[in-house]
Amino acid sequence: MNPTASLDNTSLARVIAVTSGKGGVGKSNVAANLAIALAQRGRRVILWDLDFGLANIDTLLNLDVKGNFGDVLRGEKHIDEVTVVGPAKIHVVPGASGDEDLANLGDKERGQLLKAIEYMAHHADYIILDTGAGIAANTIRFTAAADDILIITTPEPTAMLDAYATMKVIYSNSPNSRLHLIMNMARDRREARQALARMATIAQHFLSGHLLEEGYLLHDPAVGDAVRRRKPFILSAADCQPARALHVIAHAIDRMQIVHKVRLAENKGFLARLAEHFG
Secondary structure, rough: OOOOOOOHHHHOOEEEEEEOOOOOOOHHHHHHHHHHHHHOOOEEEEEEOOOOOOOOOHHHHHHOOOOOHHHHHHHOOOOOHHOOOHHOOOOOOOEEEOOHHHOOOOHHHHHHHHHHHHHHHHHHOEEEEEEOOOOOOHHHHHHOOOOOOEEEOOHHHHHHHHHHHHHHHHHHOOOOEEEEEEEEEOOOHHHHHHHHEEEHHHHHHHOOEEEEEEEEEEOHHHHHHHHHHHOOOOHOOOOOHHHHHHHHHHHHHHHHHHHHHHHHHHHHOOHHHHHHHOO
């Protein structure tokens, strides 16, 4: 990567935040496998673990890492030094697991963060942010600034309630957010579709926003087996329903890339929005 790349807004990557209202809904697994699905479409993809304190992408993908994003925020390493190549040639920025100092970013860390994202944004078509679960301040700042937001939930009432709360906070911070919902680990298609419909109705009537329904991933033992083996299920079980569904979702996301370029030319990009959210 060339650190002297010129700043050209039209070349900036599309930033997609993957978030959830609570842990345990498969957020990181969806983010990792979606990144691979986009890479398999010939796109340059950076998967960035932004789950401050509870990062797990490197473990999930069985990566040998030499550092993490915490080293970059402290100014100890350049972003290139901690970035590793993962499956399907995606580039992965490992997060800092268990680092409480990063839970609340100071001015210095925020500056390092913006510099790192600006640098990486010129070397990818997509940056997939695996954010923390819930409505912590840093999580909401990153999520609300993203070009698109994927909300991962399951049909369980508690997960859907937490997803609704997350949507509400995101909309309050950024009313024009483009939210997409992925229903994960549904028992069957009927349950998935009913849950998606309920969430869409909530978004329309109570949040004054439109929730784009991106799809659903059914419960499949192959997914759990892949996690235990630290292999992406989209590669190790390519014929399972969750893998096929993610390819459909990746295709839908990719089709909107031209819309992203138009919006980028007309409006502020991710970096400017993020700087505003940090104040």
